[in-house]
Amino acid sequence: MRMHLALVLGLVSLVLDGVCASDWNILHHKGDGKGLKISLKNYCESWRVNVEVHNLRDFEVVPHECVEYIGKYMTSTQxxxxxxxxxxxxxxxxxxxxxxxxxxxxxxxxxxxxxxxxxxxxxxxxxxxxxxxxxxxxxxxxxxxxxxxxxxxxxxxxxxxxxxxxxxxxxxxxxxxxxxxxxxxxxxxxxxxxxxxxxxxxxxxxxxxxxxxxxxxxxxxxxxxxxxxxxxxxxxxxxxxxxxxxxxxxxxxxxx
Amino acid sequence: MRMHLALVLGLVSLVLDGVCASDWNILHHKGDGKGLKISLKNYCESWRVNVEVHNLRDFEVVPHECVEYIGKYMTSTQxxxxxxxxxxxxxxxxxxxxxxxxxxxxxxxxxxxxxxxxxxxxxxxxxxxxxxxxxxxxxxxxxxxxxxxxxxxxxxxxxxxxxxxxxxxxxxxxxxxxxxxxxxxxxxxxxxxxxxxxxxxxxxxxxxxxxxxxxxxxxxxxxxxxxxxxxxxxxxxxxxxxxxxxxxxxxxxxxx
CATH class of the missing domain: 3.40.50.1000 (HAD superfamily/HAD-like)
Structure with missing residues (x-):
């Protein structure tokens, strides 16, 4: 999945390209036009590392836009x-x-x-x-x-x-x-x-x-x-x- | 640093290409010929994530072969x-x-x-x-x-x-x-x-x-x-x- 999105975190406004905005409902829409442009990989990696350090808890499912990323990681050399x-x-x-x-x-x-x-x-x-x-x-x-x-x-x-x-x-x-x-x-x-x-x-x-x-x-x-x-x-x-x-x-x- | 090394972890034998073996003295040499081939990025990323989850403690310095990787991460969007x-x-x-x-x-x-x-x-x-x-x-x-x-x-x-x-x-x-x-x-x-x-x-x-x-x-x-x-x-x-x-x-x- 090389799909990229311009994802602007402030925390957090989004401009999404190729993914339905509702897919990203973990993030808050502020629409302030500031912040970082991030890729889906940035997004999913930050999800994963925050799970690993126990900042992100009690999740029921892997966010579906990150399924491919997590699958890749869990079967990777890394x-x-x-x-x-x-x-x-x-x-x-x-x-x-x-x-x-x-x-x-x-x-x-x-x-x-x-x-x-x-x-x-x-x-x-x-x-x-x-x-x-x-x-x-x-x-x-x-x-x-x-x-x-x-x-x-x-x-x-x-x-x-x-x-x-x-x-x-x-x-x-x-x-x-x-x-x-x-x-x-x-x-x-x-x-x-x-x-x-x-x-x-x-x-x-x-x-x-x-x-x-x-x-x-x-x-x-x-x-x-x-x-x-x-x-x-x-x-x-x-x-x-x-x-x-x-x-x-x-x-x-x-x-x- | 795109330097790659064939790094074989079993735990752990190494074949190094471009890095002096003594640079990798965190790893144990077992020379059993089994294991994974990993890149310097694999190596340094595993160092970093294991610091983050508190598996790797009390280090005095970032391993010098990972200085570039850590510098990149600490100044990255990620x-x-x-x-x-x-x-x-x-x-x-x-x-x-x-x-x-x-x-x-x-x-x-x-x-x-x-x-x-x-x-x-x-x-x-x-x-x-x-x-x-x-x-x-x-x-x-x-x-x-x-x-x-x-x-x-x-x-x-x-x-x-x-x-x-x-x-x-x-x-x-x-x-x-x-x-x-x-x-x-x-x-x-x-x-x-x-x-x-x-x-x-x-x-x-x-x-x-x-x-x-x-x-x-x-x-x-x-x-x-x-x-x-x-x-x-x-x-x-x-x-x-x-x-x-x-x-x-x-x-x-x-x-x-």
Whole structure:
């Protein structure tokens, strides 16, 4: 999509060329004639990076004019490099002396979806997040056990396991998906975790952040020291108790 | 800089073409022959986005092979659009009903450097962060009172002031720069704040995050409700007490 538009942000007046003005309803029309001329790429990149730094929250769908841009990014070399760079920072952190005790209480937490397993093949068929979530359809994909591993996550996972750190997976998936999730994880090479924590009945209706923080709290009460969390959603990284370090993987297809 | 390199991340082996291997010492050489071929742009963009999401911390200088890339970004339309999009999210947040009381205790916090005032003209002469910080030189620039306003920040500042929210500026600058800072802020249009908080003798040696959190704590003890923080550094946004929302502006020239 090389479609360009003269998009004037002040914040913000627009002159649109090739896209219906209503498509851009995230922006405010002020019509003051000042501001920047920006391209669709500028617009969509700013959407993406503001999702990544958690300025832009609670979106239900990727803006439809950015579906192509987000699809390109999520299947690009840049996405892979961005992910690898994030995980490389974990490796650097792990190479430092930070008090691992070997008493069996050193812990690390991973998200599952789009952290260990990639749902990009699913989202590719659903406009890379441009379609509103259909849970039945998504869970059908999850039951299919066909999600590939994110290669650099698998490598980091094994590195952490090799250090004798206990690995806990805390996922937004529900308990009814346990078998499918275990099978899928095993199939692509993730083994030897200490806990796979899924949403139970008691977690119904809780926000992802609250649910995940409560599960961490339980681990802390069991004596675990949480040295790091790797996740693609801020809801996995924020809240109490904190991990010593957190690592955010890119994902602008959905907000959970 | 269209210099391309075959850069193979596994994590990570490199074949460099046109750049000395030692330039890339952030990366690990594994020589396993697998992985991605990436360009210098891929490499530097992944550096920048990982700084933005706070995966990459405590860097002293921008990697010198990325100085040109960072300079281009910090002076680009994209930087302006990314900043405006972040501040637009503040405007959306402010347009919601979230309990402003009008009792004079609703508060908002801004950083000063590279949030209200732009130091890009200074860093332009110092390799956009590629040179190690020279505090004497930087403070000379600050004393010169010539930093321009970030246009979209000024607009948001005035919007917040117009709502009767008390504005506090919490800056890493020292008290000895108070006159210069006030003059510079006034000169470019920032007026009417309730407090300009600078580092005093008692803050010497404290990390930026600790110093800023302590100042917020003091505000909370005085009865203020901190509805939002806008800053370009994570150290301005993290720690206790939290603000209800935080907004991260882009800045990959330095880490404070």
């Amino acid at each position: 996405y892979k490099v961005d992910s690898e760079r994030a995980l490389e920072q974990c490796t650097l952190y792990l190479s430092q002396e930070f008090g691992l005790t070997g008493d069996g209480k050193d812990a690390w937490i991973f998200d599952v979806d789009d952290t260990l397993l990639s749902n990009i093949p699913y989202y590719k068929k659903h406009q890379y997040g441009g379609e509103k979530l259909n849970l039945t359809s998504l869970e059908g994909w999850m039951r299919g056990r066909k999600a590939p591993a994110l290669a650099s996550s698998l490598s980091l996972y094994n590195e952490i396991k090799g250090k004798g750190i206990k690995i806990f997976l805390i996922s937004n998936r529900g308990e009814h998906l346990r078998d499918a999730t275990v099978d899928n994880l095993f199939e692509v090479g993730y083994t030897g975790w200490t806990g796979l924590i899924l949403r139970g009945d008691e977690d119904c209706g809780k926000s992802a952040q609250k649910y995940k923080a409560e599960k961490r709290q339980k681990l802390v009460e069991e004596g675990y020291r949480i040295w790091g969390i790797v996740g693609d959603q801020w809801s996995s990284l924020l809240g109490h108790p904190h991990a010593t370090r957190t690592f955010k993987l890119p994902n602008s297809m959905y907000y959970a | 930087y302006k659009v990314d900043s405006e999009r972040a501040l637009e999210q503040c405007t959306l947040y402010l347009s919601q009903e979230f309990g402003l009381t009008g009792d004079g205790k609703d508060a908002w916090i801004f950083d000063v450097d590279d949030t209200l005032l732009s130091n890009i003209p200074y860093y332009k002469k110092h390799q956009y962060g590629g040179e190690k910080l020279n505090l004497t030189s930087l403070e000379g620039w600050m004393r010169g009172r010539k930093a321009p306003a970030l246009a979209s920040s000024l607009s948001l500042y005035n919007e917040i002031k117009g709502k009767g929210i008390k504005i506090f500026l919490i800056s890493n600058r020292g008290e000895h720069l108070r006159d210069a800072t006030v003059d510079n802020l006034f000169e470019v249009g920032y007026t009417g704040w309730t407090g300009l908080i600078l580092r005093g003798d008692e803050d010497c040696g404290k990390s930026a995050q600790k110093y800023k959190a302590e100042k917020r704590q003091k505000l909370v003890e005085e009865g203020y409700r901190i509805w939002g923080i806008v800053g370009d550094q994570w150290s301005s946004l993290l720690g206790h007490p939290h603000a209800t929302r935080t907004f991260k502006l882009p800045n990959s020239m330095y880490y404070a």
